[in-house]
Amino acid sequence: MQVAQYFTEQLRIWGVRHIYGVAGDAILPWLDVLGKQEGIRYIACRHESAAAMMASAEAKLTGRPAVCTATSGPGTVNLLNGLADASADQVPVVAITGQVETQKLGGHYKQYIPQEDMLRPISLYTTTVAHPEAIGHVLHRAYVTAASHRGVAHIAIGKDIFSRSTTMPLVESLPRLISGTQPDRMEIELAAEMLSNAQRPVILLGNGSREHAASCLRLAESLGAAILLSLGAKGAVDEAHPLVVGGLGEGGSRAALAALEQADLLLILGASWFPRSFIPAGLRILQVDHKPTSIHAHPLLMSVIAELGDVLPHWLRRLENRAAPQGWRGQVEAWHADFWEETEQLVDQGPDDLIKPETLLRALSESVNEDAIMAIDTGEHTLWFNRAFRAKAHLPLFSGKWRTMGFGLPAAIAAKLNYPGRQVVAIVGDGGFQMTPAELMTAVECGLRFPLIVVNNKTLGLEEWKMTQSGLAPFGTRLQNPDFVKWADACGIKGKRVNAVQDLKGALQEALASNELYLLDIHCTLPTLTERKREIPFQAQASHVYNERKV
Numbered sequence: 001m002q003v004a005q006y007f008t009e010q011l012r013i014w015g016v017r018h019i020y021g022v023a024g025d026a027i028l029p030w031l032d033v034l035g036k037q038e039g040i041r042y043i044a045c046r047h048e049s050a051a052a053m054m055a056s057a058e059a060k061l062t063g064r065p066a067v068c069t070a071t072s073g074p075g076t077v078n079l080l081n082g083l084a085d086a087s088a089d090q091v092p093v094v095a096i097t098g099q100v101e102t103q104k105l106g107g108h109y110k111q112y113i114p115q116e117d118m119l120r121p122i123s124l125y126t127t128t129v130a131h132p133e134a135i136g137h138v139l140h141r142a143y144v145t146a147a148s149h150r151g152v153a154h155i156a157i158g159k160d161i162f163s164r165s166t167t168m169p170l171v172e173s174l175p176r177l178i179s180g181t182q183p184d185r186m187e188i189e190l191a192a193e194m195l196s197n198a199q200r201p202v203i204l205l206g207n208g209s210r211e212h213a214a215s216c217l218r219l220a221e222s223l224g225a226a227i228l229l230s231l232g233a234k235g236a237v238d239e240a241h242p243l244v245v246g247g248l249g250e251g252g253s254r255a256a257l258a259a260l261e262q263a264d265l266l267l268i269l270g271a272s273w274f275p276r277s278f279i280p281a282g283l284r285i286l287q288v289d290h291k292p293t294s295i296h297a298h299p300l301l302m303s304v305i306a307e308l309g310d311v312l313p314h315w316l317r318r319l320e321n322r323a324a325p326q327g328w329r330g331q332v333e334a335w336h337a338d339f340w341e342e343t344e345q346l347v348d349q350g351p352d353d354l355i356k357p358e359t360l361l362r363a364l365s366e367s368v369n370e371d372a373i374m375a376i377d378t379g380e381h382t383l384w385f386n387r388a389f390r391a392k393a394h395l396p397l398f399s400g401k402w403r404t405m406g407f408g409l410p411a412a413i414a415a416k417l418n419y420p421g422r423q424v425v426a427i428v429g430d431g432g433f434q435m436t437p438a439e440l441m442t443a444v445e446c447g448l449r450f451p452l453i454v455v456n457n458k459t460l461g462l463e464e465w466k467m468t469q470s471g472l473a474p475f476g477t478r479l480q481n482p483d484f485v486k487w488a489d490a491c492g493i494k495g496k497r498v499n500a501v502q503d504l505k506g507a508l509q510e511a512l513a514s515n516e517l518y519l520l521d522i523h524c525t526l527p528t529l530t531e532r533k534r535e536i537p538f539q540a541q542a543s544h545v546y547n548e549r550k551v
Contacts, residue, residue, distance in 0.1 A: 003132050004033040004162040007096070010139055010170055012039040016067050018058065018417055019043065020051035022078075024071020026098025026111070029162035043417070043446065046438035048075050050410040052082020052095065053436075057375070057397055057411035058418055059091035065146045065153075066091075066414075071098045072159075073111025077118070081404055083152050087122040088401035092146035095119070095154045102130045102158040115156040126154040129161055136168030148177045181290040183306035191286055191304050191311075192318045198265040200328050201225040204248065206271020207232025207400070208289070208308070215312040216269055217241070222316065224324030226259040226332040228252070230271050231386050235394035243332055246339045249275045251386030255339035259332065269308060273400075274298075346388050351502035354525045357381050357455050358388035359501060364425070364453070365389040367508045372423040373397055373415045377408030379429035380461030406435030409452065413439060416448045423512070424450040430481050431460045440491045443517055450518075451511040454484050457524040488519035495519040 001009070007030065011019075020043045023031055034042045045051040048070040058066035070079045076097045086093040099105070100112045105128070119126045125145040129138055135157075142153035195201065203225045209216050213236040220227050220243050227237060227244045231251065237244060246253025248260075260266065261280055268274070268287040272294040279285070285301040288311055295303040304311060346358040361384050368374070370392040376382055378399050385396070397415055399407040412426035433454050440452070464477040488495030494516055498507045504522070511518040 001165065002029075002033070002162070003129075003135050003157070003164055003166050004030040006135055006166050006168060006170070007139065008033050008037060008040060010136075011067060011143075012037075013170060013172060014143060014174060015064060016040055018054075018414075019067045019069055020045055020054040020058075020414075021069035022046070022048045022051055022071070022075060024075045024098060026072040026075075026100065026159045027069055027162070029159070030069070030096075030098075041417075043413075043442065045410075045442050047436065048078035049081040050406070050436045050439045050442070052079045052093070053085060053399075053404070053407050053410035054082075054414040055093045055095075056082055056086035056089070056091060057407075057414035059086060059093050060089065060397060061373070061395075061415060061418055064092065065094050065143055067094045067096065069096045069098075071111070072100055072115075072156075073113060076113070076115055076156075080118070080122070082410075083119070083154075084122050085399050085402040085404055085407065087152045089399070090150045092150050093152050094142055094146050095152060097154065097156050098162075099128060099156040099158050101160045103160075105130065105158070115154070119152075119154045122152055123154045124149050124151040126156075128156040128158070130158060132161055132164040132166040133168060135161075135166050136171070140171060140174075144174060144177075147174070181305060181307055181310075183304070183310045187304045188306065188311055188314055191288075191302065192315050194265060194284070194286055194302065195223060195267070195315060196319060196322060198223065198225075199325050200262055200264045201267060202228060202259050202263040202265070203267045203269060204228045204230065204271050205233040205236055205269055206230045206273060208270025208272070209233055210236045210270070212270075212308045212312055213237055215308070215316065218316055219312060219319070222319040222322060222324065224326070224329035224332065225267070226256075226263070226335065228256050228259070229391075230273055231382070231396060231398065232273075232400060233270070234386065234389070234396050235391040238392050239390050240392070242336045243329075244339070245332065245335045246342075247386050248278055249386075251383035252278070253339045253342055253387065255335040255342065258338075259335055262331070343388055343390070349501050351500070353501050354499070355501055355504055355522060357384045357457070357524045360453075360455065360504065360522050360524060361385050361388045361427075362390065363504050363508055364427070365391065365394075367505065367512055368394070368425055369423040370394065372425055373412075373419065375408050375412035375415055375424060375426045377426075377428040377432035378403045378405045379432050379455070380457075380465065381427060381429050381455040383462070385427065405429070405432040408432060409436050409439050409443070412450055412452070413443050413446065413448060416443075416450050417446065425512075426450060426452045428452065428454055429461070430454055430456045430458065430479055430484075433484070434479075434481075437487065440488070440493070440517075440519075444491055444493060449516050451508075451514075452517070452519045453508075453511075454519065454521050455524055456481060456484065456521055457526045459526055461526070484519060484521040493517045493519060495521065497521045497523065499523045
């Protein structure tokens, strides 16, 4: 069969259901094949960066390799931003790009660039196919590498190769994927002893704990430990649980700082994020991770290299007869009450007031389904989501370590394509939305239905805040925005502007109940410097903030 047919059929057999891309000269033979079959749905995006973001978002949601494509030259270059997101967050994405004809490789031809050199820093595997008989081996290695090592694999294919024939047979099954991590019994036992002896433990849960959230919660209850949730772990444990004291970092809570200040042990489960400046000096740390490279360099840190599923059952058995220190648990529950009150104060507004972003996100948490997928762009509203959105079983979908703007809308599209029966909500800043606004038409063409909430405060708020905090005069951060409601109308979807608190909940409920693609332009306040200092008080070395404020 033709190489283009081989690619399509092999990916279908391995379970690929979507390919995200933008048409271009070097992949036209493949697009011709994709258009004549129904096993894989091709999503025609408006920009290659958004196509790669959609693939990254799908991989984050499903854990399976997702696929994106682009043409040679500028098409491949445009993929880089979304692929870097997948690489930074360690999710499996296979990028298949067109390249100039094989006889032109290495020459001074239009749209030629050595793609392997360009993709190597963010790829686990990258190669160029220059012969049709190589296609089977290369595709298999790329797919298995992305799936087993959780990252980006890239294949460049000469335009002439797509239309040539290959005798390579299709492969029905893939090798069983294993991590290869062999837990050390002594490490687990020593760690169990540390946990048993801890009198004031705190647990930081990350995105990697979601699969074992129930066991993590049982462990916290056995220890009477305070629970901190990273953004990726929001929704892994209901924040109404009396041991939850909020998050950590700029989007965290004062209660979390207080718990860390008095803790004698910090247990990190499923989190590669490590906000060192918020960790008190002298605090012992225990970290569990299946990757040694994710263990942090810290003089008081002990590591357990293992899967959580191999460790937690043993610890739960060891601790089942241990009585949690009641004084500490009582203090943790008091901090939980403070954390709850703190978020209440954030949203204390009158009905005629202009809307604060934290008020918007609290109202949203009270309106969406408990298991909704929340596709969040990068910006100041991300901090407010972490602080003010009360998660139950919600699933946040965001650009974690890469933190690219423009991620929210493409991520929502991928989420709705993969989970059509589940509620999906996109939350984007006015700056981030304007980076990928054309993807609204991608959503329209795909017939997708979800609310798109634009947090409109006419500024790149996080950058303006950081400049001010650094003693710099904010410059280049204010935005002259278009009329987003008219943009929605031009795309053929509903749009509505909301200006006051009294209209907020009704507008949110209308958008969520409409079962349509619906844009809400929420005009939010731009906080003064004094307000920002009061509401985001967390700076580097800020572990005493909470107690100073309580005094």
